[in-house]
Amino acid sequence: xxxxxxxxxxxxxxxxxxxxxxxxxxxxxxxxxxxxxxxxxxxxxxxxxxxxxxxxxxxxxxxxxxxxxxxxxxxxxxxxxxxxxxxxxxxxxxxxxxxxxxxxxxxxxxxxxxxxxxxxxxxxxxxxxxxxxxxxxxxxxxxxxxxxxxxx
Amino acid sequence: xxxxxxxxxxxxxxxxxxxxxxxxxxxxxxxxxxxxxxxxxxxxxxxxxxxxxxxxxxxxxxxxxxxxxxxxxxxxxxxxxxxxxxxxxxxxxxxxxxxxxxxxxxxxxxxxxxxxxxxxxxxxxxxxxxxxxxxxxxxxxxxxxxxxxxxx
DNA sequence: ACGTTATAGTTACATATGAAACCATTTGCA
DNA sequence: TGCAAATGGTTTCATATGTAACTATAACGT
Numbered sequence: 001x002x003x004x005x006x007x008x009x010x011x012x013x014x015x016x017x018x019x020x021x022x023x024x025x026x027x028x029x030x031x032x033x034x035x036x037x038x039x040x041x042x043x044x045x046x047x048x049x050x051x052x053x054x055x056x057x058x059x060x061x062x063x064x065x066x067x068x069x070x071x072x073x074x075x076x077x078x079x080x081x082x083x084x085x086x087x088x089x090x091x092x093x094x095x096x097x098x099x100x101x102x103x104x105x106x107x108x109x110x111x112x113x114x115x116x117x118x119x120x121x122x123x124x125x126x127x128x129x130x131x132x133x134x135x136x137x138x139x140x141x142x143x144x145x146x147x148x149x150x151x152x
Numbered sequence: 153x154x155x156x157x158x159x160x161x162x163x164x165x166x167x168x169x170x171x172x173x174x175x176x177x178x179x180x181x182x183x184x185x186x187x188x189x190x191x192x193x194x195x196x197x198x199x200x201x202x203x204x205x206x207x208x209x210x211x212x213x214x215x216x217x218x219x220x221x222x223x224x225x226x227x228x229x230x231x232x233x234x235x236x237x238x239x240x241x242x243x244x245x246x247x248x249x250x251x252x253x254x255x256x257x258x259x260x261x262x263x264x265x266x267x268x269x270x271x272x273x274x275x276x277x278x279x280x281x282x283x284x285x286x287x288x289x290x291x292x293x294x295x296x297x298x299x300x301x302x303x304x
Numbered sequence: 305a306c307g308t309t310a311t312a313g314t315t316a317c318a319t320a321t322g323a324a325a326c327c328a329t330t331t332g333c334a
Numbered sequence: 335t336g337c338a339a340a341t342g343g344t345t346t347c348a349t350a351t352g353t354a355a356c357t358a359t360a361a362c363g364t
Contacts, residue, residue: 008270011207014221018276019181020201021295024222026178029171044320049172055163063342069166070176074322077344099329099342118160124170130297138290143173145282196350215312226352229314251312251359 033123037116046071047079048116054089054105055113061100088112185275189268198223199231200268206241206257207265213252240264 014020034045043051049069054060057068066076080103083089088109094100105113128136166172186197195203201221206212209220218228232255235241240261246252257265280288 008273009266010269011265012204012269012272013208014201014204017272018279018291019178019185019272021299022174022178023182025295025299026171026174030175033171046320049166052164052166056165061342072322073343074345075320077342078321081344097330097342101343113163114161117162117164120164120169120171121160127170127298130300131294135290135294135297138287139170139294142283142287142291142294143177145287146279147173147177148282198350213312224352225313226315227350229312230351233314246312249312249360253313 029123029127033120036119036123041112041116043112043116044079046075047083048120050076050079050083051088051105051109051113052117052120054103055110055117058104059102061094062103063100065103083109181275181279185272188271188275193264193268195264195268196231198227199235200272202228202231202235203240203257203261203265204269204272206255207262207269210256211254213246214255215252217255235261 030045034048037043037048038045046069049071050065053065053068057064060068062076062080063073065071065080066073069076071079080089080091080101084091088106090104090106090109092102094102131139182197186200189195189200190197198221201223202217205217205220209216212220214228214232215225217223217232218225221228223231232241232243232253236243238260239258242256242258242261244254246254283291
């Protein structure tokens with residue numbers, strides 16, 4: 001909790017500064033997971049996110065993938081070109097709109113997914129195991145509130 | 153809360169996956185702050201973190217700055233060379249160990265700090281204002297637990 | 305003292321990322 | 335219809351970042 005006794009311009013104590021703490025925690029967690037599938041499948045985090053979204057929503061366009069993952073379209077485009085090349089994602093052209101692509105996991109892509117999804121879940125479980133039930137439910141509630149549309 | 157009814161290999165629902173949520177939240181928060189001081193002072197996040205640490209601990213070496221900020225030494229080295237060049241940080245050589253540098257904020261550096269620190273605090277307050285007291289204290293407690301040394 | 309090893313910090317290179325320009329196609333509307 | 339504006343997606347370029355190699359100095363063990 002920010003200490004009211006420090007004047008506003010006093011040096012920040014990074015280790016108690018919420019944005020900093022979130023950043024450290026988030027990076028540590030994401031990196032641990034990413035290292036895992038990176039090492040085993042040479043799959044980047046953006047690529048995995050694209051695959052995860054296509055596993056749930058088959059036939060999306062690239063723009064829709066970008067929306068769902070909150071990544072920008074350039075990142076998605078790059079991830080897709082690699083994924084299509086390695087054969088884990090299929091890309092067709094939308095009939096009726098030649099600009100749009102129609103994306104989905106290939107058989108091989110599903111096979112990767114079958115391995116990586118449980119891996120990711122395992123990391124999450126591991127993280128949550130540090131909390132008790134009460135803490136877990138507060139965490140979800142707090143995240144929901146904090147994420148209620150960032151008002152700049 | 154992860155839903156027990158989904159088998160482990162089912163498609164991840166990113167929007168309920170804790171590591172993903174943390175990453176989105178953390179990026180949004182940090183980016184909002186960074187945009188702010190970036191625009192006004194052409195100061196990157198790593199540079200600001202170096203300055204924040206030097207505001208609290210005068211005379212650190214580069215390695216110590218890296219430890220305190222959890223950034224790697226190359227990032228710190230680069231940040232420092234820019235900060236020294238713009239004149240916001242002073243760098244001397246440790247007497248008795250010519251490898252070590254002795255770092256600190258300059259007058260100009262302090263002036264920047266006086267503006268940026270309150271800005272950062274304001275963003276944090278803004279974020280925390282979405283929570284009530286009870287939620288805030290749970291959040292701190294939860295972060296403490298989650299951050300208790302990542303056991304890989 | 306002296307060579308080996310460790311440490312502080314920088315440089316070089318390879319890769320990742322983001323913004324803007326770009327191409328193709330489609331939409332909106334005069 | 336036909337042409338300006340919008341949209342989907344890729345390419346280009348400039349910048350950021352991480353890893354490994356490197357330089358200089360210091361510490362250690364004999």
